Amino acid sequence: MPLDAILWDYDGTLVNSVPKNINITQSILADIAPHLSGENLPHWLRSESAYHQANHAARNWQDLYQNYYGLTAKETTEAGALWAKHQRSNTTEVRLFEGIANVLRSLTALPHGVCSQNDSSTIWALLKREGVDTPFHSIMGYNDVDGGHQKPHPAGGLQCIEAIFGTKRPRQLMYIGDHQGDVEFARNLNRALGADCTVIAVTAAYSGSSPKLWEHQPDHIADTPESLLSLCQSYL
CATH class of the missing domain: 1.10.40 (Ribonucleotide Reductase Protein R1; domain 1)
Known part of the structure; x- marks a missing residue:
């Protein structure tokens, strides 16, 4: 699928x-x-x-x-x-990981969203500055979700999906994060969406995480942005 x-x-x-x-x-x-x-x-x-x-x-x-x-x-x-x-x-510079711009530009046929505990306006600004904002249809940050429903609660994910699809329900999604809490978030989002939708949990290990040690295991681990792109393309 x-x-x-x-x-x-x-x-x-x-x-x-x-x-x-x-x-x-x-x-x-x-x-x-x-x-x-x-x-x-x-x-x-x-x-x-x-x-x-x-x-x-x-x-x-x-x-x-x-x-x-x-x-x-x-x-x-x-x-x-x-x-x-x-x-x-704060003026400290933040940059996309090397290779991530290529990942995003190679997957523009799909709608993308962000579910983060960062500030949504800051995320939009970075994506626009890097020229990769076009595929993003929704960004849910810390201020867009009630304080008691931050990740790994699925509320932000449900809001993001509604902004992308409206009343239509997707059948298969991928959620990519670098934290064990992101795996929990993907599982909680899957339960909230029901049995008709599959949420694939992917861990981006190129930022220094050690998912093999986690209690909650992802479906896939991407050690580099290049391997992440190959993984995403295998689901197209």
């Missing part, structure tokens, strides 16, 4: 945003939890390798902020509300 659409995660899947995310997180901590800044900056924010380790081990961003960075539940909620503001004012 051919694919009807491809849905993407953003950070760690389409773009390498680690340097910017570290910078933003440090500035947010300085605002709401100054006791976790400066010399007391959490270990996981002191290098890209440490950030990758924590980010791929955490279940979601709330888990990352509370159980790795040390924020309280209240501080975590405040941090989420500040993310878009700090992201828009």
Whole structure:
């Protein structure tokens, strides 16, 4: 059965945003939890390798902020509300992973969407700047989904699918992410759509994730953007 659409995660899947995310997180901590800044900056924010380790081990961003960075539940909620503001004012450059532009341009026959916990306006701006926004029909970011229904809850995926297909239901989708929570999201989205639709979970391991160690296993692992393109084309 051919694919009807491809849905993407953003950070760690389409773009390498680690340097910017570290910078933003440090500035947010300085605002709401100054006791976790400066010399007391959490270990996981002191290098890209440490950030990758924590980010791929955490279940979601709330888990990352509370159980790795040390924020309280209240501080975590405040941090989420500040993310878009700090992201828009931060000038650290973010780029598509090398080879991803070719993947997108090779798959323009399909509609694409993004389901992310990043800011949707920031995602649109990056895709337009890189000249790859044309195949994207919908982007659902942190601010587009109720705080209690962020990934891995399927709400954002359902909203994205509705924006692409309207009342029509797709029969087969692919969701590509770099995190164990993205696999959970794909499975939850599949259950929400029902037995008439299949959601294929693909992990983009080229950003540093180690999916073979995860409790929730994807259907496929792509070690490079080139292998990801071949995988997607095998479903056309």
